[in-house]
Amino acid sequence: MSTDFKITSWASKDGEFRRQASSFRDHISSAPDAQFQPEKGRYHLYVSYACPWATRTLIVRQLKGLQDIISFSVVHWHLGEKGWRFAETDENIPDAGPDDLNGAKFIRDIYFSVNPDYTGRFTVPVLWDKKLKTIVNNESSEIIRMLYTDFDGLVADEYKNLNFYAPEYAKQIDEMNDWIYDTINNGVYKSGFASTQEAYEKNVLRLFEALDRVEDILKKSDGPYLLGKTLTEADIRLFPTIIRFDPVYVQHFKCNIKMIRHDYPVIHKWMQHLYWDIPAFKDTCNFEHIKKHYTKSHTQINPFSITPVGPVPDILPKSE
Ligand SMILES: N[C@@H](CCC(=O)N[C@@H](CS)C(=O)NCC(=O)O)C(=O)O
Numbered sequence: 365m366s367t368d369f370k371i372t373s374w375a376s377k378d379g380e381f382r383r384q385a386s387s388f389r390d391h392i393s394s395a396p397d398a399q400f401q402p403e404k405g406r407y408h409l410y411v412s413y414a415c416p417w418a419t420r421t422l423i424v425r426q427l428k429g430l431q432d433i434i435s436f437s438v439v440h441w442h443l444g445e446k447g448w449r450f451a452e453t454d455e456n457i458p459d460a461g462p463d464d465l466n467g468a469k470f471i472r473d474i475y476f477s478v479n480p481d482y483t484g485r486f487t488v489p490v491l492w493d494k495k496l497k498t499i500v501n502n503e504s505s506e507i508i509r510m511l512y513t514d515f516d517g518l519v520a521d522e523y524k525n526l527n528f529y530a531p532e533y534a535k536q537i538d539e540m541n542d543w544i545y546d547t548i549n550n551g552v553y554k555s556g557f558a559s560t561q562e563a564y565e566k567n568v569l570r571l572f573e574a575l576d577r578v579e580d581i582l583k584k585s586d587g588p589y590l591l592g593k594t595l596t597e598a599d600i601r602l603f604p605t606i607i608r609f610d611p612v613y614v615q616h617f618k619c620n621i622k623m624i625r626h627d628y629p630v631i632h633k634w635m636q637h638l639y640w641d642i643p644a645f646k647d648t649c650n651f652e653h654i655k656k657h658y659t660k661s662h663t664q665i666n667p668f669s670i671t672p673v674g675p676v677p678d679i680l681p682k683s684e
Pocket of ligand 1: 385386414415416417418447485486487488489502503504505
């Protein structure tokens, strides 16, 4: 990595934030000649509870009943100059701890153990193969798809054939992913990391146009999901951004034209249903990690690292 590179410099010189493409793109597959076969206990996910991309993988792991098949560990919520690090036991960070698997201090150690010349960003999620001691994949959109069907020979019957990218929905999901990724999932970062007024305004306006569009889609859907009665990948990919919206993005990333809870009643209801009614969404959502990570790691945005108390509560009960 070049010496002028700084982990915490997010925007490019023109003021726009551009997310780098992921580097490890292998696949777990049950095809007979596949290098990475689905096996119980073989794979491990390195995640941050703060990270919306990593959270997708935890949601799908639980929805597919893979808790005994794929293990995971959680980094400290703070992202510093050397990237994500693991918490020491005596730091007592709830729900985070040391890397018991590889003894790494930082996520970068995992990347360098596989490729000492690695020059990309040290991102989570990382899908790790304990057998070959390598990274299979570090792109969440691909990791979640590996979990839909390739482990079906190992999961309990009730989880088999639960495919969140079923062929009859694939086209619609791809179309939706395309603009939702650009304007919402990544749009909040493009607003928040913009370092010029123009870049910020362009991206924040596109973000709210896209949220208006989602509100409309959900209003017309015969619900409760984006594509109707069936929970699909489109919901799974949107949820981690929406759940972070009011607690973090509204103030920290200046996405404050509207709030989900006050201004988007249908998205709000959709989010509350996923969170309160389906354990995989609530169990993988950790508001402490989420709020502390953004507000205490991005010191160029928030130099005193003060975490705002509100909104209270982080998510409203279903009755409100
Ligand atoms: N395309 C990746 C993006 C992952 C990503 O950007 N993760 C962030 C956390 S939210 C990260 O680890 N950033 C550390 C860095 O860029 O240094 C994916 O979806 O898996």
